[in-house]
Amino acid sequence: MRLAFREAMMGFQRAPLLSALSIITIGFSLFAFGLFGLVALNIRNAVQQVEERVEIRAFLTDGTPVEAAAAAVGDVSGFPEVLKAEFVSKEQALVLAKRELKEFREEFDASVLPASIDVRLKDGYRDPRTVAAVAARLRAYPFVDEVRYGDDWVEKVYRLRNIATVAGIALGLAFAAVSVIIIGATIRMTVLSRAREIAIMRMVGATDSFVRSPFLIEGFTKGILGGLMALFLTWAAHQIISSQLIETQFFDPKLSMLGVAAGALIGALGSALSVGRHLRDV
Amino acid sequence: MSEAKAPGIIRFSGVTKEYPRTGTALAGVSLEIAKGEFVFLTGPSGSGKSTLLKMIYLEERPSHGDVKVSGVLASSARGGDVATLRRKLGIVFQDFRLLEDRTAEQNVSFALEVIGTPRTAIGPKVARALAQVGLASKAASLPRELSGGEQQRVAIARALVNDPFVLIADEPTGNLDERATRGIFQLLREINGAGTAVVMATHDLELIRRSGLRTIELNRGQMVFDSAAEARPAEDNA
Numbered sequence: 001m002r003l004a005f006r007e008a009m010m011g012f013q014r015a016p017l018l019s020a021l022s023i024i025t026i027g028f029s030l031f032a033f034g035l036f037g038l039v040a041l042n043i044r045n046a047v048q049q050v051e052e053r054v055e056i057r058a059f060l061t062d063g064t065p066v067e068a069a070a071a072a073v074g075d076v077s078g079f080p081e082v083l084k085a086e087f088v089s090k091e092q093a094l095v096l097a098k099r100e101l102k103e104f105r106e107e108f109d110a111s112v113l114p115a116s117i118d119v120r121l122k123d124g125y126r127d128p129r130t131v132a133a134v135a136a137r138l139r140a141y142p143f144v145d146e147v148r149y150g151d152d153w154v155e156k157v158y159r160l161r162n163i164a165t166v167a168g169i170a171l172g173l174a175f176a177a178v179s180v181i182i183i184g185a186t187i188r189m190t191v192l193s194r195a196r197e198i199a200i201m202r203m204v205g206a207t208d209s210f211v212r213s214p215f216l217i218e219g220f221t222k223g224i225l226g227g228l229m230a231l232f233l234t235w236a237a238h239q240i241i242s243s244q245l246i247e248t249q250f251f252d253p254k255l256s257m258l259g260v261a262a263g264a265l266i267g268a269l270g271s272a273l274s275v276g277r278h279l280r281d282v
Numbered sequence: 283m284s285e286a287k288a289p290g291i292i293r294f295s296g297v298t299k300e301y302p303r304t305g306t307a308l309a310g311v312s313l314e315i316a317k318g319e320f321v322f323l324t325g326p327s328g329s330g331k332s333t334l335l336k337m338i339y340l341e342e343r344p345s346h347g348d349v350k351v352s353g354v355l356a357s358s359a360r361g362g363d364v365a366t367l368r369r370k371l372g373i374v375f376q377d378f379r380l381l382e383d384r385t386a387e388q389n390v391s392f393a394l395e396v397i398g399t400p401r402t403a404i405g406p407k408v409a410r411a412l413a414q415v416g417l418a419s420k421a422a423s424l425p426r427e428l429s430g431g432e433q434q435r436v437a438i439a440r441a442l443v444n445d446p447f448v449l450i451a452d453e454p455t456g457n458l459d460e461r462a463t464r465g466i467f468q469l470l471r472e473i474n475g476a477g478t479a480v481v482m483a484t485h486d487l488e489l490i491r492r493s494g495l496r497t498i499e500l501n502r503g504q505m506v507f508d509s510a511a512e513a514r515p516a517e518d519n520a
């Protein structure tokens with residue numbers, strides 16, 4: 001094993017440029033995964049936060065009797081999807097608006113804002129379709145003027161997340177394929193430069209797995225180095241985005257380790273795929 | 283085969299080898315080599331000597347017929363069997379096949395390192411093998427610092443270091459001058475004297491004639507002469 005490890009290290013020395021290239025492509029492959037993974041993770045977090053706040057607001061026509069509104073609140077509270085329904089009078093709406101939009105405090109007066117019924121949905125019923133269904137039922141009340149909710153922007157965020165995921169996987173796979181090809185080329189070079197040594201190993205009865213192991217170790221090591229590089233790049237990107245744009249969340253340590261392990265897997269797989277083929281030519 | 287001689291450690295039964303492009307390299311070769319025997323293999327260039335030797339160390343497999351070496355059948359041997367068998371064989375070539383960036387000693391120890399011999403066992407074995415070939419004093423020399431004959435001795439030491447039951451030598455003196463040739467042949471005789479079988483391919487008819495050892499001659503892949511069969515014609519049809 002020690003001998004195999006020494007041989008693996010010598011492989012780096014024999015082809016430093018190709019070795020560096022292998023590490024870099026593995027790094028970029030996982031960086032692509034990482035970056036889009038980060039986007040997907042943060043969109044998911046954002047969507048979750050938004051979902052928790054999803055409110056449907058049914059604005060009431062002016063002059064709606066309070067009793068009618070109260071009866072409607074009772075009704076709506078009974079919907080299976082609904083967590084809480086609440087009547088908000090014109091006055092309350094004004095107070096809320098003033099609190100939320102301090103800059104425009106002077107612009108509001110009681111006549112601007114309509115009264116409304118604010119509805120919060122139960123967890124698990126906050127997807128775009130259910131929201132739309134509940135909104136439609138609210139709209140059926142004659143005194144409901146207009147219903148507002150997350151509209152379809154929640155759906156847009158979902159779609160964005162899917163696009164990010166697909167793009168990340170596609171780009172990551174492309175880089176992974178390139179790194180497998182480069183690892184193959186590196187191994188081909190190493191096998192050729194060590195042809196005599198390998199032939200002697202076989203002549204004296206070294207097992208196939210022994211002859212292979214330095215190449216697998218070499219690929220594995222490159223994969224780990226590429227994985228660490230990707231982890232660093234992703235982390236750096238995360239830092240920049242967090243400080244310049246918006247606060248984002250990074251992968252937890254377990255997921256980070258999984259990324260590095262994926263690098264090791266790409267490296268070892270790339271080696272395993274080509275080493276047998278090239279060794280046959282010796 | 284019913285003879286009262288030592289049991290065969292190498293047996294070819296009707297072995298034919300066809301290469302994809304060049305055609306038949308061996309045609310219906312049957313032979314048996316006994317434990318501790320010395321056998322010359324001769325014949326013109328391209329007659330199939332190297333191919334026959336490759337069959338012994340399972341570098342090539344027969345197209346027809348079968349080869350049995352130390353209980354291993356070529357027709358059913360797997361990768362692991364080949365590796366195990368080769369640990370019990372010594373192989374040397376005309377071109378020595380040494381690693382240029384390693385000393386004589388390192389070249390010999392390499393053969394043990396790559397088959398997982400324990401570190402502590404390697405030193406003494408290597409020293410013994412180098413002494414056996416008369417190169418104890420050149421252990422630290424690189425191949426380029428050695429003469430052709432000495433380089434071949436390093437290769438022989440490497441072949442011997444794991445105590446093989448047979449030494450396979452493919453024209454081991456082909457690159458050597460007269461004096462070095464005699465030295466290497468003498469060494470092979472000594473190795474054979476210690477109980478190791480030797481199968482040596484050579485063009486050197488003079489060497490063969492003087493030695494009086496068993497000789498097998500090939501021509502265009504056919505076995506055209508076997509001095510052992512000549513002495514015991516009955517075995518010819520065995």
Ligand SMILES: Nc1ncnc2c1ncn2[C@@H]1O[C@H](COP(=O)(O)OP(=O)(O)O)[C@@H](O)[C@H]1O
Binds near residue numbers: 301305325331
């Ligand atoms: N690997 C190979 N592929 C194709 N033909 C081969 C190969 N090795 C040997 N031959 C052919 O087989 C024949 C015997 O070759 P070889 O055994 O090397 O003869 P020798 O060692 O007696 O000179 C030759 O015609 C040679 O061209």
Ligand SMILES: [Mg+2]
Binds near residue numbers: 333
């Ligand atoms: Mg030959």
